[in-house]
Amino acid sequence: KILILDFGSQFTQLIARRVRELNVYCEIQPCTKAVVYDDSLKGIILSGSPFSVNDPQAPNPDIAAMAARLPLLAVCYGAQLLAKQAGGEVGKSTHREYGRAHLQDVTHDPLMATIAEGSQVWMSHSDTIKQLPDDFTVIARTEAIPVAAYKASARYAPNPVYAIQFHPEVTHSTDGGQLLKNFIVDICGVRQDWTPAAFIHETVERIKQEAGDKKVVMALSGGVDSTVAATLIHKAIGDRLYCIFVDNGLLRKNEFEQVLEGYKHLGLNTKGVDARQRFYSELDGVTDPEKKRKIIGRLFIDVFDEEAKKLTDVSFLGQGTIYPDVIESMSVHGPSATIKSHHNVGGLPETMKLSLIEPLRMLFKDEVRRVGRELGIDDIFIGRHPFPGPGLGIRILGGVTEEKVKMLQEADAIYIQHLRDSGMYKEVWQAGAILLPVQSVGVMGDERTYEYTCALRAVTSVDGMTADWAHLPYELLARISNDIINRVRGINRVVYDISSKPPATIEWE
Numbered sequence: 001k002i003l004i005l006d007f008g009s010q011f012t013q014l015i016a017r018r019v020r021e022l023n024v025y026c027e028i029q030p031c032t033k034a035v036v037y038d039d040s041l042k043g044i045i046l047s048g049s050p051f052s053v054n055d056p057q058a059p060n061p062d063i064a065a066m067a068a069r070l071p072l073l074a075v076c077y078g079a080q081l082l083a084k085q086a087g088g089e090v091g092k093s094t095h096r097e098y099g100r101a102h103l104q105d106v107t108h109d110p111l112m113a114t115i116a117e118g119s120q121v122w123m124s125h126s127d128t129i130k131q132l133p134d135d136f137t138v139i140a141r142t143e144a145i146p147v148a149a150y151k152a153s154a155r156y157a158p159n160p161v162y163a164i165q166f167h168p169e170v171t172h173s174t175d176g177g178q179l180l181k182n183f184i185v186d187i188c189g190v191r192q193d194w195t196p197a198a199f200i201h202e203t204v205e206r207i208k209q210e211a212g213d214k215k216v217v218m219a220l221s222g223g224v225d226s227t228v229a230a231t232l233i234h235k236a237i238g239d240r241l242y243c244i245f246v247d248n249g250l251l252r253k254n255e256f257e258q259v260l261e262g263y264k265h266l267g268l269n270t271k272g273v274d275a276r277q278r279f280y281s282e283l284d285g286v287t288d289p290e291k292k293r294k295i296i297g298r299l300f301i302d303v304f305d306e307e308a309k310k311l312t313d314v315s316f317l318g319q320g321t322i323y324p325d326v327i328e329s330m331s332v333h334g335p336s337a338t339i340k341s342h343h344n345v346g347g348l349p350e351t352m353k354l355s356l357i358e359p360l361r362m363l364f365k366d367e368v369r370r371v372g373r374e375l376g377i378d379d380i381f382i383g384r385h386p387f388p389g390p391g392l393g394i395r396i397l398g399g400v401t402e403e404k405v406k407m408l409q410e411a412d413a414i415y416i417q418h419l420r421d422s423g424m425y426k427e428v429w430q431a432g433a434i435l436l437p438v439q440s441v442g443v444m445g446d447e448r449t450y451e452y453t454c455a456l457r458a459v460t461s462v463d464g465m466t467a468d469w470a471h472l473p474y475e476l477l478a479r480i481s482n483d484i485i486n487r488v489r490g491i492n493r494v495v496y497d498i499s500s501k502p503p504a505t506i507e508w509e
């Protein structure tokens with residue numbers, strides 16, 4: 001494997017994704033934590049950072065000690081820190097270099113193999129390397145900076161040690177993937193055998209070891225992560241995995257039945273629990289979004305807890321936690337500020353005193369999908385849009401009632417069906433209908449109506465962190481609007497949300 005030492009750059013996760021795309025396993029670790037060397041570790045990559053190496057607070061681990069053990073590639077801040085520690089000089093550059101640049105004087109070197117003169121790279125730095133130690137070798141420059149890539153000397157370390165000022169992990173660096181491959185495969189000698197099939201085999205064996213003949217309980221949500229996680233655990237221990245799927249009354253139309261049927265098909269031992277009325281009665285009269293989230297989250301745990309207690313001798317709790325959640329919780333900056341208190345499977349019953357089994361802890365979302373496909377899980381699970389834990393509860397603005405849920409379920413079902421029929425479902429990252437607490441005047445036949453407004457939201461995104469509104473065809477929007485107004489009683493107006501995130505968010509609450 002490859003270790004990526006995180007100095008806090010916004011691009012660190014991207015480095016990991018690029019490495020994984022090469023079918024090579026890697027892990028991210030904060031730069032403040034000591035590196036643990038074992039036979040599986042073949043190379044280290046140092047990330048960029050928002051710090052300046054000359055800042056007294058800047059992270060400053062001993063790079064020479066690492067390079068004494070393994071080949072190393074230092075990116076951006078890493079490149080500057082390496083230069084500074086080795087006796088070079090780093091300072092403010094006369095002009096900030098940000099954005100596109102082109103490599104010049106690319107030397108014949110294993111790191112640069114098949115990378116052409118003039119190759120586009122992405123720069124993002126305000127400090128620059130002014131002076132390298134005498135015995136270090138520059139292997140590429142750009143028009144603006146004399147040291148775009150360099151190699152350390154044998155005096156510095158017995159292993160190959162490279163540094164690059166640009167970011168190979170962003171797609172704007174055209175040969176970035178090739179450069180990472182040169183480093184990882186040719187220089188570190190790592191085999192590209194980390195495939196979904198290999199992951200499944202390894203993970204199933206590990207779960208068998210871990211769980212032995214004990215029982216595992218798990219909450220399913222109908223989403224990709226929990227479904228793939230449960231299928232892996234089931235492959236390892238069969239029906240000693242007990243799954244619980246709660247109907248909180250805030251799911252999409254017919255979703256409870258359809259998802260349960262899908263789980264049956266996957267062979268998962270699943271109990272469906274109808275808790276709809278409990279949710280409706282506790283939500284009665286509550287309008288504040290955060291209060292609604294808290295109530296829904298707490299009730300979910302209560303229901304799950306009660307069901308789990310009916311099982312005897314359970315030792316483990318299965319969860320669908322994925323890598324971005326893990327990275328977030330151990331990042332150099334700590335968890336990012338709470339905009340919305342997302343309740344996720346991360347926060348399940350602490351009182352249950354169960355050990356966790358989290359088979360997807362080290363995977364990114366797209367890798368979870370690849371593993372799911374390899375496991376033969378149906379596209380209704382794998383291709384499904386993300387859906388928030390509190391469900392329609394946060395898509396009905398203000399007070400939630402059973403009647404409003406029914407209304408929104410109908411409108412949402414019409415919307416999603418049109419997206420599927422037109423082939424747009426796959427083109428957007430997430431879509432859903434929102435019921436506004438606004439009534440307005442309309443006319444139907446000869447009658448005046450005074451009914452609710454339904455907002456449609458569809459976004460394109462990579463990870464949900466930023467998003468743009470999807471440019472759905474007008475004709476499609478016209479058909480959807482027509483159908484909703486004609487077929488859903490209580491709605492006489494449909495609007496389309498054209499806000500991007502930021503500054504808006506994907507959900508309205």
Ligand code: XMP
Nearest residue numbers: 342343344386387388389390464505506507
């Ligand atoms: P926002 O609205 O924050 O949404 O732009 C980003 C992504 O997170 C989902 N989301 C939630 N998921 N519990 C969840 O499990 C929540 O409370 C929650 N709120 C938003 C949202 O659907 C989108 O995919």
